[in-house]
Amino acid sequence: MAVVGFAHAPHVPETFGTTNGVEMLVPCFQQLYSQLGITKSDIDFWCSGSSDYLAGRAFSFISAVDAIGAVPPINESHVEMDAAWALYEAWVKLRSGQAKTALVYGFGKSSAGTLRQILTMQLDPYLVTPLWPDAWSIAGLQARAGLDAGRWTERDMAAVAAGEGGDVESLLDTPYVADPLRAHDIAPITDGAAAIVLAVGDRARELCERPAWITGMAHRVDTPTLGARDLTVSPSTSAAAQAVTGGNTSFDIAELHAPFSHQQLILAEAIGLTNGTKVNPSGGALAANPMFAAGLERIGFAAEAIMAGSANRALAHATSGPALQQNLVTVLDSEARR
């Protein structure tokens, strides 16, 4: 099974489109159809990821179906998660032999509300949410725990944000936003949407000259109790990575979904990435973090590198929940090894 096409909406701080994603999704679908020479009737299974809380309305994903024009009816499902998990559901459907092609999409309009506060509603509603620790505060606690434990320095964090050839010194001169996080340590607010087409075997070869074969996919969740886990490590990422890499962690590129700079350090270590792997050539979530599509985009960017011939083996990671609670790892290869 392979990724044969990827498209995403422009990464913007605020789209004028509605919260159901339709205006961002239609151009993505059109791009994929024309690129692959297919129509919506060529898709056997559809799966999407989004969040009602981001839209501020129950059943927001229902009107997203309008972007498809699902007449006649489609075989479709939806996860209330990042669309990387929708891709997982599609991967399962294709593996079971019930479909040969799938289109997976995700969307989120973070600008519709105050994201850092909305994400607080993911916490234990009886004991933690009433204290309103927002997403930045929780990530700040995580970053502080790593600094105190000597796992990383503020300079290491700035280096993640600066990327290759970036100016670390000037970043370190900027003020704290949520001590020890500075603005560059925090993913920007991004509205966006993304879509990926999956196909099986010969169908993938028909649709794409150099398909990005998915050779493994796994995900795990950690405890929600922030005080019950070591925030400086990510056991769920380690377990998922171990399950799909079998210990072979040499990749040309890795796309890691790290909405905070220090989380990239945690993830790279949890996966066991080596120096030969280029991390986040797309810029990662610190460059653009369209909620509920950002994890799917990591898979898309990794696949795109393989389809374009600039990588042969790639890893993509997606996260969800406070302080990297839930993690998914995908391995993509230029050759169908399994």
Added chain:
Amino acid sequence: MNFPAAVLGTGQTHHVTKRTDVSMAGMCREAIDRALVDAGLTIADIDAVVVGKAPDLFEGVMMPELYLADALGATGKPLLRVHTAGSVGGSTGVVATNLVQAGVHKRVLAIAWEKQSESNAMWALSIPVPFTMPVGAGAGGYFAPHVRSYIRRSNAPSHIGAMVAVKDRRNGAKNPLAHLKQPDITLESVLASQMLWDPIRFDETCPSSDGACAMVIGDEEAATAVEATGKKVAWVHGTAMRTEPTTFAGRDQVNPQAGQDAAAALWRAAGISDPLNEIDVAEIYVPFSWFEPMWLENLGFVPQGDGWKLTDKGETEIGGILPVNPSGGVLSSNPIGASGLIRFAEAAKQVMGRAGAYQVEGARKAFGHAYGGGSQYFSMWVVGSEKR
């Protein structure tokens, strides 16, 4: 690679208006523990957890499965959260089954719930959507015109809806977990109940319930191990899901194409050519009584216009040609997110011979069904006592 899958065990909470004694976590755990006991397993035997729930705004927690990971026994395991509106419980069963059918996992726990007392679901379902005409009339107000339209086009007599209500509530009285137990309900009492959304009366509507349902789906090896203990499992013969938009020109909301297509795909997958005669018992998502005859036609059990005739002849009672909702159905218990999985679980219980006082004698093939949104999301399955 399509591996056989079977239901190993099911568990439900009792369904009531308000569970003030437990949190969401405690309520889910009750259903999970009962399903594990029913399957003869412990949480350590579970490879992955699939969660289903209708909208997060009902309880005011964003993606509650994240905070529930420990309570669900999911920590350290894969956790998937499915959400396909009112059909979500059914979709949860389908996704959990697919994980086994794809050979990804051996034993998967499906859990669905709703704690409706945390909000007012009837009105939460009427939130205005951009570019869609607001109804603002609650779920009953949305569906009442469809029922009226059905009555007009099928010439059904006006007592059919009340007959369904009487049957389902009397069946519910035999189900120890049902929310509404009304053994003494009569056609006259239903017809005398208040008209809410003409032609839907108070006694023809589902209750708002708190409740949870869990199910363990296993692969062939796991199922054979349960069978070796002398207990039956429910082999999954087929699943189907279909979606269409809420509105489009010419959409038939009385007999939606998505439901017809899903049923056709399901019968094909399960190798069934004559559903009325081959299916022994059906658990159909009937939140308003008139949806029984409507769905009997939509699903292909009878030709268009004949659904009410089957009900009128008493053929959907326990003992009829197609017993529908022997558990009492959605009309007796409706924790929305769980309701679809309950239909799937009740179908499984029938072919496993574990339905107690409302067991349909000799049930070998059963049908479970869920629908959602504005009647545009469908999920369904057929389970059997034999592997096929």
